[in-house]
Amino acid sequence: MAQRSNTPEEHRNSAKLPPRDYMPAVCAVNGELEANTTNDPSFSNKTSIKEFVYSEEDLILAEPLSEGGGCSGTETKPPSRFDITLQTGWLEKMALGFFRYNLGELETRILPGDFKFIAQLNIQRGLERRKPQDIQSIQQRFDPHQFNFNKIQHEEVLFQITKQPVRVEPHLNLEFKIQECKKTDQGERWPTSRNACGSAEVRVALSKAWKCSGVWAVINVSPLEFGHVLFIPDPALCLPQILTADLIQFGIESVLLSAQRGFRVGFNSLGGFASVNHLHLHGFYLDHKLFIESASTEPLCPEKNFHLLSHFPARAFLFYTNGHTLEELARIIQKVTDCLVAKNIAHNLFVTRGCAPWNPVNPQFNTGIRIFIWARKSSFGAKEETAFNVALCELAGHLPIKNQEDFSTITEASAVTIVQQYLLPEDEFSKLTTELVKLLSEE
Template identity: 50%
Template sequence: MYYAIICIFNNITKVWSSQDFFLMINKRLFSKTNPLEFGHCLLVPEPDRCHPQVLTPLAVQMGIETVLLSADPGFRVGFNTLGGFASVNHLHLHCYYLNHQLRIKTSPAEPILPKKNLCGLLDFPGGFLFYTRGPHLDLTVNAVCSLADIMLDGNIAHNLFITRGCPPRRERDPSVSRNGVRVIVWPRLSCFGAKEELAFNVALCELAGHLPFKNRDDYETVTEDEVQEIIRKYLLPQEEFREIKVSEYLINKKIT
């Protein structure tokens, strides 16, 4: 059966008013009734324009700016497409606080398209890395959206994670400043329908190394090898991943 990652729109502006945390210009912040972590909210760009769950330049810019504006290094922002464990088809990003170090903040990377701030992660699970220190975000925002467009055209689900982190380097160096922002994008295999009863789902936070387990038994008994095996089931095959890296659209598109 064929599933598309662009589908019928779901209107989440109809959520209970008690979940409407506060209104900003052209955006809303909704509290989560089943939070992943402390302060878990949904950041909804231009809610009244009824965007589907597809990354837009405004959404990416809001995600990066929110992390840059936060004084807490544990503040994270993320995004799931349909097929990547998004629950509803109305444009939204997740934001929450995680008071633990994540390896993804210092994971080594190699350049793919330096002029577009695009690198490839060298650690498992492999993904695309963009880095910026601000305040000018157009280059990074447009490059992220160009990558998202390629995956949308190929009906490839993906997850995005934004966190404070260090500049891309081939070798891990914990002493390097982590004041910049890392934007990581993982192309992945789609998963539709009921969520499988595994130890954990594989979405934005799990790919980043934050594993919210569904029950205590799995939390206490699962091994690192088992975690990697679960995640590997959802990773895009290497050949398809390489095709995205060498896409003529990504290489040749002009970024202003």
């Protein structure tokens, strides 16, 4: 039976957000709105951007579940400071018309079947979404002449997120190394090239640079759900769409900053339906439980919290954490994604609250964070599907449908058929699994 997703106003009421009178004013410089009408990457340093500062104490870690609660995720909690800041800003931008369309109500169907896929009708996103860039390689370098986030309008920026304490190593000449990186020859690729830009030292330098300057939270002007934002490490660094350990850690921490179980974060690699080759994550609220949150798994390298999601149409590698030692976990996850980049294998990552993989249905176990990685076929030049594209949401079981006919007729079986066309063949996936287990076991 079709359901509808909450409207932005209903989200406001259910979350008990401040009334519109208390909404902060749109960022202004000299009392007036400023738009970035140039391609100057230093735009971020010339405008006034609100800042959201958080610390370890703001992370909402795993808690024991109520008796009989399992991992249902039905418990409601007051919104966190992060939720209020993001949602009020997002609603303000929607009211002021900075999106390409008013999201409105999303008609929603839970498809009958074992996996409870969530189909949502979102015609406008299919029509208004920015045309993806021409991508030829997972390792493709940043191209300043293509659209990138240095070219967005100032009004699209919600706030800048920084974490305390900021760790800085003053002996690193970051500016010199960054400028050298930007001068890299056009033929080189990040991060597998052996030039200066691909070196471990410069990757650390760039990472520390954006940790100092923070992550931008920017509205996705073609939203797929309520609160849909992009998390962008300092855009002026011009980083290509290749995951770093610091951004992985930030993605996990952003989910932990939210008190709402429905806040999810994800990443599309180049060739995995990323539309912009400029490093970013997606974040959004989805008030429906996903099958993968509590799906059973198989251990691969349990000492590294590395598991296999096998009882699901889209097999995935899974990491789990209760919210502690995130820096180390992010480093391990990056080893996996770096391996995929080196092999030119497209991939998608999805972060959500979920159950411990060793016992997903027993309420005595805590609920923590599940991080999924799908290694998949590349979609270079692939014709888009009429119903939905297969990216981070769709692989997780959330299907934004582009047209009314497909929304009305889609079944679990037909959705599975579309998704599985983009998965690696069985023999290739098995070989990759063996290699990743060996890689992590040798640490």
